[in-house]
Amino acid sequence: xxxxxxxxxxxxxxxxxxxxxxxxxxxxxxxxxxxxxxxxxxxxxxxxxxxxxxxxxxxxxxxxxxxxxxxxxxxxxxxxxxxxxxxxxxxxxxxxxxxxxxxxxxxxxxxxxxxxxxxxxxxxxxxxxxxxxxxxxxxxxxxxxxxxxxxxxxxxxxxxxxxxxxxxxxxxxxxxxxxxxxxxxxxxxxxxx
Amino acid sequence: xxxxxxxxxxxxxxxxxxxxxxxxxxxxxxxxxxxxxxxxxxxxxxxxxxxxxxxxxxxxxxxxxxxxxxxxxxxxxxxxxxxxxxxxxxxxxxxxxxxxxxxxxxxxxxxxxxxxxxxxxxxxxxxxxxxxxxxxxxxxxxxxxxxxxxxxxxxxxxxxxxxxxxxxxxxxxxxxxxxxxxxxxxxxxxxxxxxxxxxx
Numbered sequence: 001x002x003x004x005x006x007x008x009x010x011x012x013x014x015x016x017x018x019x020x021x022x023x024x025x026x027x028x029x030x031x032x033x034x035x036x037x038x039x040x041x042x043x044x045x046x047x048x049x050x051x052x053x054x055x056x057x058x059x060x061x062x063x064x065x066x067x068x069x070x071x072x073x074x075x076x077x078x079x080x081x082x083x084x085x086x087x088x089x090x091x092x093x094x095x096x097x098x099x100x101x102x103x104x105x106x107x108x109x110x111x112x113x114x115x116x117x118x119x120x121x122x123x124x125x126x127x128x129x130x131x132x133x134x135x136x137x138x139x140x141x142x143x144x145x146x147x148x149x150x151x152x153x154x155x156x157x158x159x160x161x162x163x164x165x166x167x168x169x170x171x172x173x174x175x176x177x178x179x180x181x182x183x184x185x186x187x188x189x190x191x192x193x
Numbered sequence: 194x195x196x197x198x199x200x201x202x203x204x205x206x207x208x209x210x211x212x213x214x215x216x217x218x219x220x221x222x223x224x225x226x227x228x229x230x231x232x233x234x235x236x237x238x239x240x241x242x243x244x245x246x247x248x249x250x251x252x253x254x255x256x257x258x259x260x261x262x263x264x265x266x267x268x269x270x271x272x273x274x275x276x277x278x279x280x281x282x283x284x285x286x287x288x289x290x291x292x293x294x295x296x297x298x299x300x301x302x303x304x305x306x307x308x309x310x311x312x313x314x315x316x317x318x319x320x321x322x323x324x325x326x327x328x329x330x331x332x333x334x335x336x337x338x339x340x341x342x343x344x345x346x347x348x349x350x351x352x353x354x355x356x357x358x359x360x361x362x363x364x365x366x367x368x369x370x371x372x373x374x375x376x377x378x379x380x381x382x383x384x385x386x387x388x389x390x391x392x393x
Contacts (some may be wrong), residue, residue, distance in 0.1 A: 030327045056207075064200050068207050075211040079218055085221040089229050096324065150328055167239045168364075 004126040008134030014107045015138035015180070016187045021107040025139060026176040027096050030146045032155050035143030036136065037091040038098060041084065043074045043132025046108050048129035050116040069112045070103070077102045107135060138183075145179050146170045232305075233321070238278060238291045241317040242310030245280030245288055252276045253299045253386035275382040280308070287311060290383055294375035298323070299330050307376050313384055315350075318342045318376065323368075330368035337363060342372075347380045 012078070013018045028038040052072050060068045080101045084092040092099070102108065111131055116124040147153055150171030152160035169175050238248055252274045277292035289310040295302060301324035308316040318339050325331045332338060341360060342350075351357020352370045361369035 045343075060203065061200055064204055067204060070212050071207050072203075075215060078215050082218055082222040082226075086225040086229070089226075089233075092324075166328065168328045176313065 001126065003122070004123050005130040008127070008130030008132070009137060010134075010187075012131075013134045013138055013187075014110075014131055015135060015142075016184050018107075018110075020110055021135060021185075022103060022180075024098050024105060025142065025180065026173070028095060029139055029143040029146055029176055029179075030150070030171045031147050032140060032143045034089070034094055035139035037088075037095050038138045039132070039136025041080050041095070041099060042102050042105060042135055043129065044080055045073065045105075046111060046132045046135075047100050047128035048076045048124060049073045049108055049112055050124040051121055053112045053116040054119060054124035055120045065117065066109075066113075069109060069117075073108050073112070074103045080188045107131060125185070142176070142179050142183065145183075146175050150175060205248065237319055237321050238280070238308070242280045242289050242291050242318050243317075243342035244282055245291075246283040248278040248280050248291065250276065250278055251386070253382060269358040275379070275386070277379075277383055277386070281369050283319070289316060290381060290387075292379050293321070294379040296371045296375035296378070299325055299365070301325055303333070303368065303371050305372055305375060307379060309383070313347065313380055313387070315342050315345045315376065316378075318372075320372070325365065325368050330362065330365040332362050332365065333368050333372060337372065342376070347377055348382070350374075350377045350380070 008014065010017075012018060015025050021166070024038055024042070028034045029037060030114065049072050053069055056068075056072075077100065080102070081092075084095075084099065115127045119127070144154060147155075148159060149167045150169070152158060152164045152166045167175075170179070239245065254274055275292070277290050279287055279290045280291060282288050288336040289308060290313075291306060291308045294305045294307050297303075302322065303320065303325065304322040306319045306321050308318070310316055320334045320339065323331065323333060325333065341358075345358060350373045352359050352361045352366060352373055354361065354366060355370070357373065359369060359373045
């Protein structure tokens with residue numbers, strides 16, 4: 001049972017192993033704060049859409065399952081969007097466009113289709129949390145490396161020596177590809193051994 | 194045939210429940226969101242004109258500007274009004290003005306709250322909204338950059354490359370120029386409206 005939770009971190013990590021949800025991964029990892037905000041927002045949507053979908057899976061004919069899942073996912077994303085806008089305006093502002101885009105985050109639809117529609121509620125909750133935290137973990141690792149190299153900061157605090165010249169490329173778009181590619185390679189190298 | 198009606202009905206039920214929940218939540222969060230935005234504006238105004246005790250809103254009609262870029266959608270009619278606030282101190286004495294300067298920069302609309310004294314010299318500016326390149330243009334929110342606008346008059350507001358006195362951010366001349374120009378345009382409008390007031 002616990003495996004459903006832990007598999008999301010390393011063995012089936014959505015970003016590094018399954019290569020799902022790469023668009024938000026590349027876009028919001030320019031700082032750790034953004035990475036955490038995006039990861040937790042996606043986790044919330046993932047857990048609740050998994051719960052609802054595993055509950056209603058028997059009532060939904062297979063022919064219309066995808067539109068039904070999308071409606072459930074989109075509703076939770078809208079809820080996150082509105083609640084964050086009202087109570088966490090600062091994070092909402094910096095995540096901006098990427099919150100509505102959680103709707104099309106492949107991880108969520110992928111888990112709905114591959115897991116929640118075939119398993120019971122408890123397992124689906126564990127899977128949702130595991131995958132969500134695995135996604136958050138991946139974002140924070142990439143975001144941490146990019147922020148330290150590209151801005152000399154971690155969570156907005158200076159961590160590098162004073163004469164450190166920030167490596168700008170790391171927080172620009174190419175840096176996201178480079179860091180993610182190297183991390184994926186590292187993961188594969190470790191698996192081969 | 195019956196099967197397809199059933200499919201439609203199931204989808205209808207799902208969407209109806211979803212929209213019901215969302216409508217309820219929207220009713221709860223919308224007022225808070227609006228209040229936050231109003232509060233943020235008030236805070237920004239107080240920040241750039243800290244001596245002011247209260248503000249009075251005013252606006253002036255400005256000539257429709259021909260957009261240099263024909264591809265850019267023509268702005269709404271309502272934007273032909275230049276909105277600004279008069280700031281008064283506790284004794285109801287006019288001590289300055291605030292307005293939001295806004296122009297499109299490198300990759301986003303850059304909005305700046307500007308506070309000026311009665312001689313139309315900038316007291317303080319604060320970037321309130323931008324989505325410029327991280328690490329380059331986004332550095333415009335840094336305190337050091339915004340400080341150099343303090344005490345500048347309309348004439349001095351230009352990037353050093355253009356013969357002004359604003360030192361541009363490394364690698365982000367366009368963003369710097371945008372901010373300087375937007376404030377300059379705002380000051381220009383403001384000076385016209387102040388002139389009208391004096392004639393009155």
